Structure formats: C-alpha cells, structure tokens
Amino acid sequence: MTTIRDVAKLANVSVATVSRVINNNGYVNESTMQRVRQAIEQLNYRPNDVARSLFKGKSKMIALFVPDIMNPFFPELARAVEDISNKHGYTFILCNTDNQNDKEITYLNALLQKSIDGIILVSSTMTTSQVKDMKVPLIALDRKINPNLISVTVNNYEGARQAVQYLKKQGCKRIAHISGPENISNARERFRGYLDEVRDEEWFNSDFICVGNYAVNDAFEATKKLLQSNPEIDGIFVANDLMGVGVLKAAESLKIKIPNELSVIGFDGIELGNITSPSLTTMAQPIYNIGKRAAEILIQKIEHPNTVIKSEEHKVKLITREST
Amino acid sequence: MTTIRDVAKLANVSVATVSRVINNNGYVNESTMQRVRQAIEQLNYRPNDVARSLFKGKSKMIALFVPDIMNPFFPELARAVEDISNKHGYTFILCNTDNQNDKEITYLNALLQKSIDGIILVSSTMTTSQVKDMKVPLIALDRKINPNLISVTVNNYEGARQAVQYLKKQGCKRIAHISGPENISNARERFRGYLDEVRDEEWFNSDFICVGNYAVNDAFEATKKLLQSNPEIDGIFVANDLMGVGVLKAAESLKIKIPNELSVIGFDGIELGNITSPSLTTMAQPIYNIGKRAAEILIQKIEHPNTVIKSEEHKVKLITREST
DNA sequence: TTGTAGGCGTTATCAC
C-alpha cells in the first residue's frame, strides 16, 4: 500500500504538504502543488480512510436498520437511503433486525465501535432509554420511536380515514379492518383512523376487526375466518399491502368476487399490489421519498449538528386499482 | 470515549496487559485478569474497531454489489449474505450498481480505501482486467465474470433444458423463449439450454425467440407482439420470473387462458411467482443458499487465504404451479 | 509557504 509518506518522498516535500494538497486546505505553492499532484498520480495514491477515521473519530458510514429486507416494503427504502449516502460520500450499511431488540442493540454496539456516523432506524422495539443520550445521530423512519427522536413518517391516521371514506364512497356498508401488530406505531395509527371513521356507524361491530402481523399468510387465514363468520362484510381496509395480497387470495379461495362482492383497499403502495389480479387499490406512501428525506436529514444532522431539524410527516395518496 | 489506557490506569496495569485480556492471547495472571475485567466492566469499555483496523489492515467488513436491491431477486441474496456476515462478526455493506461499470469501479475504490476485507459481486459489467490482481478477495455470485474468478451460480443450462422438457411433457408443441440480456452470463446459458432443446424440432422457428431485459414491462410488450404474430405458440419458457409476470399479464390482456391455451414457466423461484394468479411455475434457484455459500466462501478466503476453494454450481428445482 | 512532531487507539515485539 502506498502511503502519504511515499508521495511526500517522491515529490520532495513533507507529508504535511501532501496532506494540504489532498484536503486542499492551508497554503501551498502552485508549483509544489503540481509536483505533489503528479506524485499522487504516478503512485496512484489513495488516502487510507481508516487512518482518517481514527484521527477524526468519524467514519463516513451510515447504517439503516430494517426488520427484514425480504419484506417488499424495505428494498425501496434501502435503495433511497443508499442513493443519498452514496451521493454524499457515505458508505451504506444494512442491518436486518427481525424486530428483535437484542439484535438491534448488538448491531448498535458493533457500529459504535466502528465510529458509525449515524443510523436510520425502522424499529418498533427500541426503547426510549436506548435511544436517548446516544452520541451518534439517529433518525426514526416509518415508525416513530418516541416524540423526542426525529422521525420521517406518513400521515397514517389521515390516510386510514381516507381509505375508509373511499370504501364508503364506493358503496360499502360493512367495512372490516385487518390491522398490523399493536406494537408498531403506524399500525396503531391506521387502526385509530379506521375506528374513528366507523365507530359511530350503526352497523359497526367489533367483530369486524382482526389483528394481523403485516404478512401474507396471517392475513389469508384471518380473512377466511372473518368472511365466513361475517358474510355481510363488503369492504376491507387492510393495514398494509402485503396483507392485502393475503386478503385477495382468501377471497379467491372462498370464491368471493372482487370488487363486486367485496372491495379491498391496502396501505403502502408497494409494487406487488400492481401485479396481483385483481390489482390492489391502496393508500400509497412516497416510499422512496421518505427514505431519501431520512437520509438527507441524518446527513444534515451529522455535518451540521447545530441546525434545527424537525420531524416530517409525508402524505399518502390514494391509488385506485381493480380491487375496489 | 473510554480507551484502553483508561482501563489500564483503573486496573493498575499496562495497556499491553489489557490488550492481552481483551484478545485473550499471551499469558496473564488470573487475578490481574479479574482486575482488568472489572475495570472494563466498570468503564463499559469497548475497543475501538477503527484503531484495530488501522493496525491490522483489515476492517471486518464485507460488501455485496447488486444491480438494484429493488429487483425482487436480490433481497433474499442480500439477506443471506448479511446473515452470514453477521454470524462471523462482519459488517455488511450494500452497493447498488445499476449494472454500470463506472459505479462498480467507484464503489470498489471507495471500499478499498476503507480496507474492506472482501466483496461479493453480482455483475455483468466488470471486466477480467478489473478483477484480476485485486488485493482483496472477490467472489462472483449469480453471474460468472470470468473462469478464474471463483463463482457461486446455478446450473442455468441444465435448468433451462428441464424447463423446456417439462413444457413438452405438458403437451406443448410450439415453445417460445423470452431471454434475458445477452451480456448476462446466466441469460446466455438459459438461452442455450432452450435452444439445444428445441433446435431440432421440426416446428422450431427463430421468431419464437425474443430478448427481454429481465423486467416486467419489457416482457409484457414482447409477449403481446410474440403472441399476436405467432398465435400457434402454446408454451413459453421465460428466462426469469419477473418477466414471467409480464407474460402472464400480457396473456391476460389478450384474453389467452393460462394454462389451457398457453403454458408458462419462469426461472428463479422468487416469492412473487406465488402471488400472481395464476401462480407461476418456475425453475427455482436455492436463492438464500447461494447467497449463504458465497458469503461463507468469501469469509473462508479472507480468514484462510491458503485453502483451496472451488466454484460451486447449485441445482435448480422445478416448482409446478398453476401456469402450466 | 513549508516542515516537525505529537497524537488518534490498538496491537505486537521485546525486554525484564
């Protein structure tokens, strides 16, 4: 490996001068600069980032924690964060937490040892005490962790209300909800939105609510039971698209026609919903964009610790497809 | 930040001793070991990995290059690599290359500056000269780069033949192929498998072949044209599942019944194929497993540079679903 | 405008 010393020797200057050229700060004569540049070129010298990190205490790396990259919601988020990291000269680290707090803590410690510069968390298991007093910048994405931790999310509550309103407008008279896990903030908000929209309807019945785990299979089973016990249901608001797929499959297996006999609306707007048949109407999140913003905000926090930064709540948008 | 020096001071020993305890090598008295352990505990000391990396010239980080994590084939690969990295104490870096060689080279250089320990490449654009004489271990995954670079792939050629044979067995008399990009090794092999299986059939017609780009939309358009000009086609072997979805959609839009009028078989075995209706018959790769093996081999190469390592070709497996 | 030297936190080599 060629070091700054080799360059200095070849250019007949001190390492300090080479350093000045590399980082172009400090005074350096035009002609010596040329010499140094040439030596760098000639030796194909690249500064060692590890040494730099050691000196600066910063690594130019940021990490994203997601439950599981195999869940189709997360790749787009990851892509966005990686794009922005890359654009700003940061290296992107991906961690799958499986929603397990001990994994999160283990990753966190490992990354701190590596002088990670900042972390974006999609987490429903990190506790308030675990995130406060952290010396590295953190941002919550998709799920709020606590009110003091900056977050980038969408208007889950409003979006849920809009989804239910849309089903009503389509003529649904008995609207059910398949919710996400209660420990996930966005699932709670979507549930609350549903509830506020239906609780005063004379037809409302708490049997219309079931809890899913944001995965296809659970929703499939839940929907079968739901529709068999409550055949009067003519609309379902599903808390995410993945479960929406499960609902479509359940309806198919019960020979219930969509949208004629049952309307279904999901949440998220992942590409998958476009591929099912019938395709899935959904409240689409600006997925790429929230990932992008989280990364931008994080980098802002890293590079300008004093700027005031606020949480952001982005808007979801109705995308009507064949399931309604 | 608390350093090894702080621990040494508190335990009344030298940094050397602390280092011995941390890495448990060299002799150290049981009782002093206790003292040191306690001091570490008390100060909640964690060794600084950056300093370690600087000294060792290794970073305990490995990277995976994929074209685009948003393509549903790659998350499972990424998950596998991350799992294995993590298990062996490595940090996982993800890079999206968009199949662009300049991006690959930029990433490569950036990672070398960070003393990356090894890289797994899913690449169709890296050249032989770019990968040879690399000082860090490289492994090709999913796509071969050149015969000298260790690779973990599947038996694309044989799998393609099996796919076509299966269509024949289902009674197909005119079998078309939608291939992947010619610069991707696995696409070429799958194409060759198809060709060797059909070239001697009296019905064979080179119009039955079209080139796709491994994405849904292209295949959708290609299939429409293909089926309109050649209505006699009753079977399609599609080079990957993503394009398989495009084929299904095209058939639907042409009101062609699957599998009655047309049988479709894909390649890859991504979860998506299970969700379409009809669901997609496919030659499934052991996706997680090849990612896992690539990571294991890479780590082997990193930690035991002298062991002889060979390329691996894993087997694909027919999964019959509703499209045939 | 340039050079010297100390330090970032660890590890490993030598002495003792």
Next chain:
DNA sequence: GTGATAACGCCTACAA
C-alpha cells in the same frame, strides 16, 4: 507474567 514502546497512516498545531 508484565511493561515499555514502536508501529499502523493520517491530520494539525506550532515552528520556522
């Protein structure tokens, strides 16, 4: 068994 100390490669006071 244990302790000094010289690297690892870079950056930045401080001097000159």
